[in-house]
Structure formats: structure tokens, C-alpha cells
Amino acid sequence: MLAIELxxxxxxxxxxxxxxxxxxxxxxxxxxxxGGAGALTIxxxxxxxxxxxxxxxxxxxEAGMLNAxxxxxxxxxxxxxxxxxxxxxxxxxxASCTASNASDFVKLVSxxxxxxxxxxxLPLSCPHTPGHGLLAGQGTVEATxxxxxxxxxxxxxxxxxxxxxxxxxxxxxxxAAEQAGADAITCSNTLGPGMVINIASAKPVLAFKVGGVxxxxxxxxxxxxxxxxxxxxxxxxxxxxxxxxxEHAIEMLMAGASAVGIATGIAIRGxxxxxxxxxxxxxxxxKHDYKSVTELIGVAHE
Ligand SMILES: Cc1cc2nc3c(=O)[nH]c(=O)nc-3n(C[C@H](O)[C@H](O)[C@H](O)COP(=O)(O)O)c2cc1C
Numbered sequence: 001m002l003a004i005e006l007x008x009x010x011x012x013x014x015x016x017x018x019x020x021x022x023x024x025x026x027x028x029x030x031x032x033x034x035g036g037a038g039a040l041t042i043x044x045x046x047x048x049x050x051x052x053x054x055x056x057x058x059x060x061x062e063a064g065m066l067n068a069x070x071x072x073x074x075x076x077x078x079x080x081x082x083x084x085x086x087x088x089x090x091x092x093x094x095a096s097c098t099a100s101n102a103s104d105f106v107k108l109v110s111x112x113x114x115x116x117x118x119x120x121x122l123p124l125s126c127p128h129t130p131g132h133g134l135l136a137g138q139g140t141v142e143a144t145x146x147x148x149x150x151x152x153x154x155x156x157x158x159x160x161x162x163x164x165x166x167x168x169x170x171x172x173x174x175x176a177a178e179q180a181g182a183d184a185i186t187c188s189n190t191l192g193p194g195m196v197i198n199i200a201s202a203k204p205v206l207a208f209k210v211g212g213v214x215x216x217x218x219x220x221x222x223x224x225x226x227x228x229x230x231x232x233x234x235x236x237x238x239x240x241x242x243x244x245x246x247e248h249a250i251e252m253l254m255a256g257a258s259a260v261g262i263a264t265g266i267a268i269r270g271x272x273x274x275x276x277x278x279x280x281x282x283x284x285x286x287k288h289d290y291k292s293v294t295e296l297i298g299v300a301h302e
Pocket of ligand 1: 018019020021043044067069071096123162188189190213214215216240241242243261262263264265
């Protein structure tokens, strides 16, 4: 009932651990696998080790959170060691990498291609890390084309391009990625950036002052963007943004997503959020006489 096939990859359910949470090492990924995720995305890896922004780098508010992790990660060499053997996983593992320019992306993709990852995700959309994503000018049609074209030559694995729904031309950027050879679009990275001020100290809570906004606050924007993307794209869409319950995932599928990622929801409902959402989805499907979750994709357009 929940099984899907995405870019030729078989998933027991459409819920994917999003990049950035529980993805730095295999032990953490195993927690999300145990929690019922249909696939697991590693934390985005850069060529060199990065320490990221100073703490506090996370701020919660009523409708979600802000983060300014700044792509802290141990770098490619350590990632190649950590993920050299993926045989402990019973679900597909997706690589993710970040760079400041096309030639560094090419180096990362060429190296990650040699491991047993099921797909490689290129986030071109982080809103809070100087030299990366939107702050490296990657949120344009031209940069997207250049990076995706160059990486496409280096791997036969499915290439997923992660865009940002806060850009007014998000659909054009996704179309550029599709034309350059992307196999799926992941939408969205965190929005903004936003800011939370501690009124007692009269200072921004985050050391970096601003951070990417995630969680329930952004969900309606993501649903609308997925709806717009579905009308124009031929390749599948993976929706991310504020999914906390099975019903939210169903909403994303109805808008046109083929699968759904979860990041912030893990901090709110725990690593077994995937199991909880799967139970909620199955119950809803049975109650409404659907045989398979795939029947929901894009029904809001009919
Ligand atoms: C703490 C944190 C770290 C993140 N790190 C990454 C990352 O390394 N790479 C990436 O592509 N997205 C990263 N993201 C973005 C998420 O993968 C996701 O796109 C976004 O948070 C929206 O989904 P959500 O509302 O379920 O959190 C991060 C998000 C959070 C909250």
C-alpha cells in the first residue's frame, strides 16, 4: 500500500530522511532506518571539513525552527571512509554534497559515485551559508544548468537537485535542472533566511543572526510550490517542508510530490516519526478506499 518506485529505486514507503539531521554517520542513519524511513539522506558533504557557524545555531519558535548550521561536516575524505560499506542498511541511502562552484561539485559527485549510494542529491539552495547555495549564486537558471550539466557527466546514478521554494523563479530553476539532466527535484531547502530575537537580551538568538526556516510554518508555501512544479515538470518531485504527520505527507502527494522528506519533524516527534506517519497514511488510505499511495500523486489537479 505504501511502497513506491522513485527513479528506479524501490522504497517500502515514500518517507525519506531529509539531509541535515541524523545524517552525519551510519549510527545516526540507522536510528532513522529503525524509525521506519523509506530512504535515508546523508548530511551534505563538502570537499574539505567545515566547522559551520558558531552556536547557538538552532532556534525554535511556535511553528518550526531556524537553523544556521552552516554546512558543518567532516569533509569528503572522512565521508568516503564512513560510508564505504553500506551493507548494514536495508533501505536506500542517498548521498548529498555541497560546493561553491561547478568544478568542486564535479569532484564530489565523481567520488560519491563510486560508493553504493542509490542517488546523489545536489542542494543548490541553502539560504544561510556564505559561499554555498543561494549565497554562492546557485539559485539561478544559469548556475543550475552549469552545475547539473557538469555533474551529469560524472554519474549514472539518479541525480536529485534540491531547490529553494522562496525563489520567485523556482519553477524555472527546476525546469533548468530537468533540461540539464536531473532525475528528480527536491523542494525545498529551508526558506528565508529568517531571524528570531531574544527580547530579554535584545539580540538575535542565532550567533549568525539569521537562519533557514523549516517546519510547519513553511508547509503551505511548499504545497503551493509543489503544485506549481507538478504542472510543468516531467521528472518526479520530492517534497520537504513541515511534514509532521501522515496527513501532511498525503497533502504533498496530492499537490504532485512522488515522495516526501522529513527533517524538523524528527526534533518534534522523534526518530520514529516515519513509522507514526506511515501508520497515519495507511489508516487514511484504507478509510478513503485507496489501494496504493501512488494513486494520490497529483489528485489535487484533477
Ligand atoms: C538542522 C538542519 C540541518 C539541515 N542541513 C541540511 C543539509 O546539510 N543539506 C541540505 O540539503 N538540507 C539541509 N537541511 C534542510 C532540510 O533537509 C529540509 O530541506 C528543510 O529543513 C525543510 O524540511 P522540514 O520542514 O521537514 O525540516 C537542514 C535542515 C535542518 C533543520
